[in-house]
Amino acid sequence: MKKLISSVILIAFLVIFGVIAREIEDNAITNLIERLDAKDAVIEELIGRVELLEKTNMKQVEINEDLERRLQQLTISTQQKDNQKNANTELETNNEWLQKKTETDTGGDENKEDTSGIAHKHKHVTLGDSISRNRRHAYTRAIAFFATATNNSEHLGNGQTIIFDNDITNVGSAYNNHQGVFIAPIDGIYVFSATLSSFPNTADHLKWVKNGQILCYLYVHSSGYDTSGSTIVVELNTGDDISIQNIDPDIKIHGGQYTFFSGFLLKETETESIVIG
Template sequence: MKILFAAIFAILLSLAIASDSTNVEKRNDLNDVGTLLNHHQTMEVVVQQLLRRVKQLETRNEAQQQTIQNNLVRIEHLESRDNDQQKLILNLRSELVVQRQRTGSLERFIGKISKVACQPAEKKKGVSQTGIQPGKILPAQTAYVEENSPDDQKVSGYDMYKTPSRIRRADNEETIAFFATLTNHLEHAGVQQTFVFDRIVTNLGHGYNNHSGNFIAPVSGTYVFSATLISLYHQSSHSQFTKNGQAVSYMYVSGAEAGYDTTSQTIVVQLHKGDDVCIHNIDADKSYHGAHYSTFSGFLLQQDFTEQVVVGKK
């Protein structure tokens, strides 16, 4: 009997020991699970931090991309401005060539007039511009007749000397020509403000006034005037040739889009002695480029003689 109780007690004791061991293992497993949960939470925090960092980097990348785009746009704008300036330089060079040609033509024209005016009286007497010696036909009325005129083409032989309106005396012709440039920029010009081209290059006959900007005709006749205007950067404006305060023709520069723009115009007008010609700005608060790029010039093409003048008749 005692042996049986001892066996039962041994069995119960072994079961109790086994149960305690199982509880210890369960507690260890629970501790492991808690550690894993804590590790998982820590990983989630790290992941959240990494996600925020990625967002920050993405935002910074977008900002850098926008900066790059802005810089590219700026580069394109600068390249466009450089192209506009290159075009302006080419236009100015072309205009300079044209002005040099005009100046050369004007100098040759003045030289021809000067040669005729400086010839001795005995050489000019009895010789017309056509090379004919009409003394046999008109012994007391040897005249100077303008070459290549429509009236000359309508008549033949010596009948040309029967056109009194074309007979002129070369000795009495005035030499009138001027060329002036704009030194400083004309900024914020008012309505009907006169362009004052202050730097005089040529002023034969003293018809141009570089203080008022007006040309006053010293003699009556047919005159030729030319002007070149350049807009200040991103300026568009209208201007006009005026004769005695009345508009003769209009000019326009469109620099709002191109940056700079240039306009040139030539007019031919009949003036009486004392008539004035100048260039007026039309729009309010407009500006024009100086630095001798804007110019104004003119010359007497043909003097108007109201009375028939002949050589050799006293």
């Protein structure tokens, strides 16, 4: 009987102990699950914060790029305004200088003999009216011409200017197609080229002339309708003239667009200051 009671008590104890152990295990598992859920919530919160930071950074990058574009546009606009201001100032200075020079020259140069056959009064060119403000180089005005001879030049005398009557290009209006003369409107380095066509069995001697002074010579000779070309580079002051003149008497040049004359301003040079007492 005692053994039976002891067995019953032992069994009851084991059952109670098992129940308690199971409850402890269940509580531990529940606690672990809760802790895992809490960590998952923290991780999700951190992920959300990271995504928010990435979006904020992307917006900041876009803002920085927009600010950089605006800064570049502002810089370009400022440079263009400065260049335009400098160009306007230089043009006004040149106009004032040319006006003063014109007033000075008008008093005593009109009656002087011009060895090139061109009156000095035709040399004064108004910059504001006749020169395009387009730029070939920085602060250099666009001055260029190209003219052809449509008619034959016959019975040319010694020192007679070759007339290139058809001015196809005349930017700056510095070339006079009635007189065959280019007159420099501003100080600068100029490039001139000419091609002349001869009649059969002729020999033509010509010369490049600056203000009536010989720069160099041209020679055209052929047994048929041949051509000869020439190019010069020369520095001119405002009012200087360039032309091509005949040397031998009773000479003829073939026109018909085979003979032509061209030139352009390579680079404008600085104008010397004038001190008026």
